[in-house]
Amino acid sequence: MPGPSRVVAPLSRLFCFFVLAFSVPTLPLPAFCQTDPYLEQLQKHAILQKLPDERTWEVLLHYTRTLTGNLKSRIDDPKFFLARDGRTNPQAELMATLGEMFVPPRKDGEYTACRFPARYDWLSAKLRIDPTRLPAYQCSERDKSLGAVEANSAVLVFPVGHINSPASMFGHTLIRIDGTSKSNLISYAGNYAAITTDTNGFVYAWKGIFGGYKGYYSLMPYYIKVKEYNDLEHRDMWEYRLRLSEPEVKKMLSHIWELQNIKSSYYFLDENCSYNLLFLIEAARPELHLTDRTGVVVLPTQTIGIARESGILEDPRYRPSQGTRIRNIVSLLDSDAQQWARDLAYGAREPASLDQSGRPATDKIAMLDAAIEFLQFRLARKELEQDAFNKSYLKLLARRSALGAAPQELYNFPEPSRPEAGHPTTRIGLGGGERSGEGYLSLELQPELHALLDPDQGYLKGAQIKFFDAALDYRLPDHGFRLRTLHLVDILSLTPRDIFFKPLSWKVNTGFDTEPLRDGTDHLIYRLNTGGGFAVSSSFGGIWYTMGEVDANIGSGLRGDATIGPGLSLGALEQLADWWKLHLAASGFWYRLGDDRTLVKISADQNFRLAQNSSLSLLFSLSFANSHRTDDASLRWNYYF
Amino acid sequence: MKKVLSAVAITLVMSGAAYAAGDAHRNTGCGLGTLLWESKADNSILFQAFQATTNGTSGSQTFGISSGTSNCQQPSKFVSSEKLINFVQANMDNLAKDIAMGKGETLDTFAELVGVNPADTARFNAKLQANFGKIFTSEHVVLAEVIDNALTVANS
Numbered sequence: 001m002p003g004p005s006r007v008v009a010p011l012s013r014l015f016c017f018f019v020l021a022f023s024v025p026t027l028p029l030p031a032f033c034q035t036d037p038y039l040e041q042l043q044k045h046a047i048l049q050k051l052p053d054e055r056t057w058e059v060l061l062h063y064t065r066t067l068t069g070n071l072k073s074r075i076d077d078p079k080f081f082l083a084r085d086g087r088t089n090p091q092a093e094l095m096a097t098l099g100e101m102f103v104p105p106r107k108d109g110e111y112t113a114c115r116f117p118a119r120y121d122w123l124s125a126k127l128r129i130d131p132t133r134l135p136a137y138q139c140s141e142r143d144k145s146l147g148a149v150e151a152n153s154a155v156l157v158f159p160v161g162h163i164n165s166p167a168s169m170f171g172h173t174l175i176r177i178d179g180t181s182k183s184n185l186i187s188y189a190g191n192y193a194a195i196t197t198d199t200n201g202f203v204y205a206w207k208g209i210f211g212g213y214k215g216y217y218s219l220m221p222y223y224i225k226v227k228e229y230n231d232l233e234h235r236d237m238w239e240y241r242l243r244l245s246e247p248e249v250k251k252m253l254s255h256i257w258e259l260q261n262i263k264s265s266y267y268f269l270d271e272n273c274s275y276n277l278l279f280l281i282e283a284a285r286p287e288l289h290l291t292d293r294t295g296v297v298v299l300p301t302q303t304i305g306i307a308r309e310s311g312i313l314e315d316p317r318y319r320p321s322q323g324t325r326i327r328n329i330v331s332l333l334d335s336d337a338q339q340w341a342r343d344l345a346y347g348a349r350e351p352a353s354l355d356q357s358g359r360p361a362t363d364k365i366a367m368l369d370a371a372i373e374f375l376q377f378r379l380a381r382k383e384l385e386q387d388a389f390n391k392s393y394l395k396l397l398a399r400r401s402a403l404g405a406a407p408q409e410l411y412n413f414p415e416p417s418r419p420e421a422g423h424p425t426t427r428i429g430l431g432g433g434e435r436s437g438e439g440y441l442s443l444e445l446q447p448e449l450h451a452l453l454d455p456d457q458g459y460l461k462g463a464q465i466k467f468f469d470a471a472l473d474y475r476l477p478d479h480g481f482r483l484r485t486l487h488l489v490d491i492l493s494l495t496p497r498d499i500f501f502k503p504l505s506w507k508v509n510t511g512f513d514t515e516p517l518r519d520g521t522d523h524l525i526y527r528l529n530t531g532g533g534f535a536v537s538s539s540f541g542g543i544w545y546t547m548g549e550v551d552a553n554i555g556s557g558l559r560g561d562a563t564i565g566p567g568l569s570l571g572a573l574e575q576l577a578d579w580w581k582l583h584l585a586a587s588g589f590w591y592r593l594g595d596d597r598t599l600v601k602i603s604a605d606q607n608f609r610l611a612q613n614s615s616l617s618l619l620f621s622l623s624f625a626n627s628h629r630t631d632d633a634s635l636r637w638n639y640y641f
Numbered sequence: 642m643k644k645v646l647s648a649v650a651i652t653l654v655m656s657g658a659a660y661a662a663g664d665a666h667r668n669t670g671c672g673l674g675t676l677l678w679e680s681k682a683d684n685s686i687l688f689q690a691f692q693a694t695t696n697g698t699s700g701s702q703t704f705g706i707s708s709g710t711s712n713c714q715q716p717s718k719f720v721s722s723e724k725l726i727n728f729v730q731a732n733m734d735n736l737a738k739d740i741a742m743g744k745g746e747t748l749d750t751f752a753e754l755v756g757v758n759p760a761d762t763a764r765f766n767a768k769l770q771a772n773f774g775k776i777f778t779s780e781h782v783v784l785a786e787v788i789d790n791a792l793t794v795a796n797s
Contacts, residue, residue: 148724182759183750186728223732223750231735372738379674386674390780393673393734397741401773405743405766 038133039102043095045127052091054126056286060119060255062264062279063090064291074276075264082112097123104135114139117146118254118283142257149188149219150179151253154284156240156277156307157189158300158316158419159229161460169465169491170449171300171419172229173274175281176222176239177253184239185223190256192217192276194266215266215276217259226319232380234323238316238419240304248284255283274303281307288312297448301419301458308420318415322373326500328413329370337367338499344371345378345500347392351399361403362410368400374500422458423640424613425449429471433619433634435522439476442484442634445469452492452573453583453617454638455609462494462505462535462543462573483524487511494545494573496537505535505545515553518597520628523557531569542574551589563594579609600624613640671713671784673733673777716788725754730784737777740791743770755792765795772797 051057058064061081063071073080073087080086082100086093097112097119105111113120114137123129155176161169175190194213229235244252266272275298278290288310294302307313320328330338337359343349344367354364375396379389429444446469450459471484490509497503508530517523533547549567567589574582583605591597603621610616617636622629713730729736732747739745743766757765769776772794776787 181753183746183753185732185746185750186724186754221727221731223728223747227731227735369742372741376734376738387780389674390672393737394777394780397737397777398774401741401743401770405770 036102038130039098042098042127042129046094046098046123047091049126051123051126052094054286055289056122057090057094059279059282059286059291060122060258061086061090061093074279075262077263080258080262082116094123098127101129101134105137108138109141111135111137111139113137114142116258117142118251118258121251121254146253146257149177149253151177151249152180152246153178154242154244154249154252154281155184155187156242156281156304156313157225158238158240158304159233159235160238160419161463162233162235169463171235173277173300173303174225175252175256175277177249177256185221185226187222188219189222189225190217190219190252190277190280191225192273210267213266214263215273216261216263217256217276219256219260230319230321231376234321236321236324236416237319239319240307240316241314242281242284242307243312243314244281244284252280252284256280272298274298274300278303278306281312285312299425299449301422302425304419305424316418316420318418320413322377323501326370326373326377327498328411329366329373330498330500332366332410333363333370335499337363338370341367341370342374342499344368344396345374345392351395354399362407365400365403365406365410368396368403369406370500372396372400377500417457419458421612423450423455423615425640427451427454427638427640429617429636429638431617431634431636433632435632436630440473440482440634441476442471442473442636444471444636444638452494453581453605453607454640455579455581455607455615456575457578457609457612462496464490464492466490482514482522483512484514485512487513494535494543496535496543498537504532505547506530506532507547507549515599516623516625516628516630517555517557518559518595518626520625520630521557522630523555525553525555525557527554528552531567533569538572538574540574542572544570544572546570549587549589551591553591553595558591558595560594563591563597565589565591565593565595565597581607581609597625607638614638615640671730672782673737673780675730675733714783714785716785722754725751725788726784728754729788733784733787736787740766740769740776741773743767751791755788755795757795768795 046052058071062074064074066072070088071090076087078087081093081096083089083092083096086096097116100112101120101123103112105114117139124131155178157174157176159172159174161171174192176184176187177190178184178187181187192215194215226237229237264276275291275294278294282288282290290303290306290310293306293309304313330341333341340349340354340357344351344354351368354367357364359367372393375389375393378384379386379393384392425448427444427446429442429446431444432439432441434440446466448467449465450463451466451469452462452464466487467489468487469490470486473482473484474480475482487509488511490511492505492507492509494505495501495503510526510528512524512526514522514524517525529549529551531547531549533545535543535545538544547569549569550564551567552562552564554562567587569585569587571583571585574584576582584603585605586602587600589597589599591599601621601623603619605620606618608616608618615638617634617638619632619634619636621632623632624630713726716726728750732750735745735747736751739748739751748766748769749762752762752765769791775794776790778786778790782790
């Protein structure tokens with residue numbers, strides 16, 4: 001039998017059911033199969049109307065086509081199916097569902113309509129089922145819960161990525177279901193996520209990619225999610241209202257209810273939060289066909305794109321994270337006032353000291369507001385005990401309450417560019433250049449997601465996440481090909497430090513590169529390079545950084561076929577105009593173990609944004625391997641799709 | 642405004658102080674500084690970089706439509722809305738912050754849940770802000786006291 005917790009139907013009924021579903025109608029049925037004639041009639045009509053092939057049925061059972069072209073549900077929990085082969089047989093599942101409708105419930109909440117209200121409602125409507133000919137039932141728990149949610153309208157929510165955490169660097173999506181109340185915090189959030197107890201990001205990523213976790217849908221008050229993303233993880237959120245009618249949203253909610261405690265394998269790259277959330281939107285309006293528009297990898301921003309193309313997204317509302325709020329408030333203060341605010345948050349100064357500060361009221365408000373938010377951050381980071389927090393927090397709040405509300409214009413901060421303003425996530429680059437006097441043409445492909453030089457609109461500033469990016473050159477003098485780069489992964493996180501936040505910047509990349517070796521000639525090597533360091537905001541609004549690095553190479557051109565060496569890098573990333581980005585960088589590496597090479601490289605790269613899906617890159621670099629010079633200049637046109 | 646709030650708090654004769662000596666053990670997690678994610682925040686700067694985020698399923702309960710507040714002392718019976726009590730319990734820090742700052746989404750939600758007429762919210766907010774110390778009387782203040790105190794202040 002399927003899962004242990006499944007309500008097992010009497011065997012005879014199951015058997016009858018299979019006979020009914022698959023037998024030739026003219027054959028006599030076994031005597032104990034005294035099936036309700038109304039059920040027989042409904043089942044016949046369902047087949048005649050081809051209900052098992054309808055999109056709604058596919059959506060409600062999460063059926064998708066496999067590589068061999070058969071339908072199979074993405075959900076592998078037997079509890080979700082009423083027919084034994086329901087996962088792969090839509091018709092059997094539909095027949096079983098109709099059959100279950102005729103089973104009188106033994107107690108409140110046991111009936112099909114209580115457990116699978118969306119299926120029940122759809123079949124009832126399609127077949128115009130007469131409820132008086134079905135058993136009487138009660139669904140008190142379902143009615144109470146769904147009634148509490150109300151479900152008038154729905155919102156697609158996108159908490160942006162958190163570059164410092166590989167597990168969430170792409171962001172996330174969830175659904176908010178709004179009722180009649182004006183406040184959204186007390187709305188409910190429908191979410192799909194993996195249940196995990198691993199706190200190590202690498203274990204998480206590994207298991208996540210290969211389906212090692214089980215995913216569950218959940219429904220809980222939205223304020224819990226807001227606190228989690230906005231306050232704890234410091235991720236800005238974008239809220240897109242969906243153009244769905246109230247009956248459609250109610251269907252969505254009914255379907256979420258059906259998914260309660262149903263597990264399915266979670267795959268980080270495709271069957272992830274964002275992919276599975278599309279089923280909820282489709283449950284509201286099946287003809288949208290969202291889940292079959294996705295590619296091999298499904299990123300949250302892509303699901304927003306898919307939903308946007310289908311015309312159901314309104315413009316988003318922006319919800320800045322606590323980190324953004326603190327940075328915004330702090331930006332209003334000079335450095336003395338910033339230090340003062342930090343001292344307040346650390347208890348180095350008493351709130352009453354502000355009276356002697358001689359500062360205008362707006363400064364005091366901003367100083368206290370920054371300190372109050374930061375103290376919350378310190379508690380979340382467990383830098384202080386709850387008792388100590390409570391004391392300091394109340395003292396700051398009491399002082400703050402005496403200053404009245406902040407003037408409306410004090411906190412008018414501009415919104416960052418919207419996620420949908422960003423370039424699409426795959427880039428192809430065509431160009432050419434000259435490397436040490438030899439001309440070449442180049443073809444580049446960056447399947448996912450965003451390089452440091454790509455236009456920042458819609459992405460996190462200072463973050464680079466690339467998977468499987470490759471560059472192939474065609475050398476003009478000898479008509480030969482050269483694999484310049486093939487990186488499996490290339491991540492760079494530059495997070496500026498300020499008086500409040502002291503994050504580390506870091507990088508990790510691995511893959512093939514063509515590099516000048518100790519005699520100055522180009523060779524293909526395999527590398528693993530990682531580093532960590534500091535970044536600060538420059539006075540021009542950009543990011544300046546420095547990192548200590550380690551670089552390990554393997555390649556036949558090296559003296560000992562393998563080498564590892566330390567290095568140091570410096571860089572400045574400046575947005576000179578909305579459409580113009582400049583990256584200046586210098587690095588030095590010393591390979592003595594396994595090689596005799598000192599590699600110094602300086603570069604000046606620029607990117608000119610032409611449109612949302614195209615840009616032009618102009619790249620210069622000069623490197624010295626020992627005393628051998630290599631220069632490279634190239635121009636590349638980038639197209640994003 | 643008195644009229645507005647009267648629906649939920651007609652006779653708030655019992656002030657928060659009457660409850661202050663209530664069962665202390667019952668009120669764990671009903672006050673300020675209560676973290677919802679004990680295991681998620683990490684102070685280590687290195688592990689911060691490699692920390693997993695579950696994108697949201699840290700609790701065991703996946704369907705928290707009516708999460709209980711049974712471990713907290715309940716406010717006076719006139720404000721028996723489960724939604725209000727749940728909300729204030731989970732958002733007490735942010736509610737205190739918004740009251741001190743005189744505005745904010747948490748305060749707006751609180752006002753809505755206790756039935757303040759939208760036209761009166763500015764006055765409601767200002768009144769609560771001006772009487773912050775009467776609502777958050779000490780660092781040991783708990784849910785029931787905060788709700789009762791806030792309504793007492795608003796109705797004064």
